[in-house]
Amino acid sequence: MPNWSTQGFTNHTVRQVVRVSTGGAEARIEVSNRYGRTPLTVTGATIARAGKGAAVQHGSVRDLFFGRHRSVTVPAGGEVRSDGLPMKVRALESLTVTLYVAGPTGPATFHQSALATTYRAKGDHRSDTGAEAFTERNQSWYYLSGVEVAGGKDDARRKAVVAFGDSITDGYGSTPDAHRRYPDALAERFAATGRPRSVLNHGIGGNRVTADSMWAGEKGVARFRHDVLCEPNVGTVIVLEGINDIGASESPDWPDGPAPDVSVAQLIAEHRSFIRQAHAAGVKVIGATVTPFKGAAYYSERGEAKRDALNDWIRTSGEYDAVIDLDRALSDPADHDRLAPLYDVGDHLHPSDAGYRAMAEAVDLDEL
The missing domain is CATH 3.40.50.1110 (SGNH hydrolase)
Structure with missing residues (x-):
């Protein structure tokens, strides 16, 4: 499979599915630019209940905010957590996190062997419920370094x-x-x-x-x-x-x-x-x-x-x-x-x- 981290992303939407361990009433994500050499701007991000493949469950897509803003810039070497989002999550439930980066980002912080499929689309598809736009696949995780559930x-x-x-x-x-x-x-x-x-x-x-x-x-x-x-x-x-x-x-x-x-x-x-x-x-x-x-x-x-x-x-x-x-x-x-x-x-x-x-x-x- 191609290594997207080398070139990074330009006008791409990256969709990643993560299974959480515990349930709760609030969710947030952590975005990492730990190995980036330049600031990383995430133009927007959503979280949803996972469907099949790159699809998500209808009616479950929620915008994530960072200090009440939809976009966030993560400094080189840094990490940022989103605001907590009220969301009932079950233990062992799979959640889909979608990041849209206008880019260009340069080489990307990533986890090479995720043993999970990551999906990529050209353009801004962060709110899509269907999988049609996500024509590229990989088995690494990019920028997403944590999904935290609290309030259990x-x-x-x-x-x-x-x-x-x-x-x-x-x-x-x-x-x-x-x-x-x-x-x-x-x-x-x-x-x-x-x-x-x-x-x-x-x-x-x-x-x-x-x-x-x-x-x-x-x-x-x-x-x-x-x-x-x-x-x-x-x-x-x-x-x-x-x-x-x-x-x-x-x-x-x-x-x-x-x-x-x-x-x-x-x-x-x-x-x-x-x-x-x-x-x-x-x-x-x-x-x-x-x-x-x-x-x-x-x-x-x-x-x-x-x-x-x-x-x-x-x-x-x-x-x-x-x-x-x-x-x-x-x-x-x-x-x-x-x-x-x-x-x-x-x-x-x-x-x-x-x-x-x-x-x-x-x-x-x-x-x-």
């Missing part, structure tokens, strides 16, 4: 859970538009108890703990504060990251070029940074063991030894507030260094839909 029961008491990590948190390999990522399944578990809870997915495919990347974002320890601790009403974060540091150390074909060798001691030091940052903000931090990767393109016995050592520290050090043992939840009983066949999407690194469901099932909801 026990809002303040049921604090949000952030899933933080790499492509395995991001949901790579799961079925697009089907909400099969592990944070999605975790939100469904909460909803099934009758006590929905916000679950935020801050996974980035290819992300590493120790190194920045031109294609996979800022390193984990650098982005942790913004992506986790600056989110509203966060109570718990689940950290699952490190496999790309291990794999890249052994891979001559890493997209950013040869990666420096990362030791277990370095990985542990950075995980301790996650713990310190979370505790300083009063956030509970749960460590997830790194999942099996034998047979993956960047697997090596040396890398496996590092994974085992890191997981041993996560399990036994007592430094995390709690541990989710995803390694054992997903491993093949016949070879614990491999993903179980049912849980392997086929590349021996990323879980299948069933694997992502098993990850969510491995979480003790009471620990959150």
